[in-house]
Amino acid sequence: AQTVTQSQPEMSVQEAETVTLSCTYDTSESDYYLFWYKQPPSRQMILVIRQEAYKQQNATENRFSVNFQKAAKSFSLKISDSQLGDAAMYFCAYRGLLYGGSQGNLIFGKGTKLSVKP
């Protein structure tokens, strides 16, 4: 069974600096999807970034980028120029490639709480 591990329960960053959140996963599949979701204090889960495992290029979305190391099964999220609004819980999630039934389900890590200091 697939698992997702976020080893940092809490992280802190100074405003305008860069922070990296770690995520590792375990799977025997060769193709899959990986996601980072953000949950601010308002509780609405928002998709931050998405990576297709069969694409070698790391995904980027403005100040957010990932370091995807497929062989190491690592999927870290880098936040550049941190802003106060980046303070949130961040969840890493895995999804298999197939569709239908439970194959479309997400497997989540336990989350990392990011604080941003002014």
Added chain:
Amino acid sequence: DVKVTQSSRYLVKRTGEKVFLECVQDMDHENMFWYRQDPGLGLRLIYFSYDVKMKEKGDIPEGYSVSREKKERFSLILESASTNQTSMYLCASTGQFTDTQYFGPGTRLTVL
């Protein structure tokens, strides 16, 4: 934009009460999910549904049931609420051939 709504942001119920949590999505998504979120445990899947009237157990279905009579609506039912069901409940949906789940704002349920 996809919109997933949940009937209540906050809910307080008594032990033994029957509780309904409603979730509605407006994107004609086939798949809908109910998660429970607890500190230090992340999101755990309670039930999911990939079609009307279809339901599948997730990782922690005990004490819960679901109903999906219409494609856009997925209800989570606590037949007899207990204090250990105090938690945050999140609903999500996704299309049959899309990989991204879209979440509702969550319902914080307190059972006294």
